[in-house]
Amino acid sequence: MPELSFPQPVGWEVPDDAAAVNALRSAVMRLSRRLKHQRVDESLSPTEMSVLGTLARCGRATPGELARKEHVQPPSMTRIVAMLEAKGLVRLEPHPDDRRQKVVTQTEEAEAMLEESRRRRNAWLTELASGLDEEEWAALRAAAPVLEKLAQL
Numbered sequence: 001m002p003e004l005s006f007p008q009p010v011g012w013e014v015p016d017d018a019a020a021v022n023a024l025r026s027a028v029m030r031l032s033r034r035l036k037h038q039r040v041d042e043s044l045s046p047t048e049m050s051v052l053g054t055l056a057r058c059g060r061a062t063p064g065e066l067a068r069k070e071h072v073q074p075p076s077m078t079r080i081v082a083m084l085e086a087k088g089l090v091r092l093e094p095h096p097d098d099r100r101q102k103v104v105t106q107t108e109e110a111e112a113m114l115e116e117s118r119r120r121r122n123a124w125l126t127e128l129a130s131g132l133d134e135e136e137w138a139a140l141r142a143a144a145p146v147l148e149k150l151a152q153l
Contacts, residue, residue: 028147038124040117043087047072049117051080052089055106056114060093062101089113 036046044052047070054069055061061069067077081104084090089110095101106114129137 035121035124038117038121040113040120044089048080048084048089051077051084052106052110052114055090055104056111060103060105062095062103064101066104084110 039049041049051066051070054066058069063077063081064074066081067074070077072080081090081092085092088107090104090106092102093105095103129140132140
């Protein structure tokens, strides 16, 4: 099987940086899986939780805008929004400028659920981080903005 090669950013030292990227990917995936187990409402899928999180961060949006932000097809987002509406977590309102469209807004119940989910996940991460020494904790604080930037790219 041929070896895959990926373009490396300028200044990368391929062996060390490739190992760092591999370790980062692996750690982020394991941490993400463990965080998902800290959910407040087990009846919601990770995708439904992600849509609610997007609404919390970005505010109201059309289903098409949500589909683009969540990287799913519009028909899939229509189904997700319908399920969230049936659970009382979002409401559909008329679009102010286009009668053919609807705008999705999260409900107070969704806001409360997201806040409790954040509280629980933050408490879990705080407990986990208590096992770090001061140097590791400082490195983690410094890495947080970089990881946030990666998540936005």
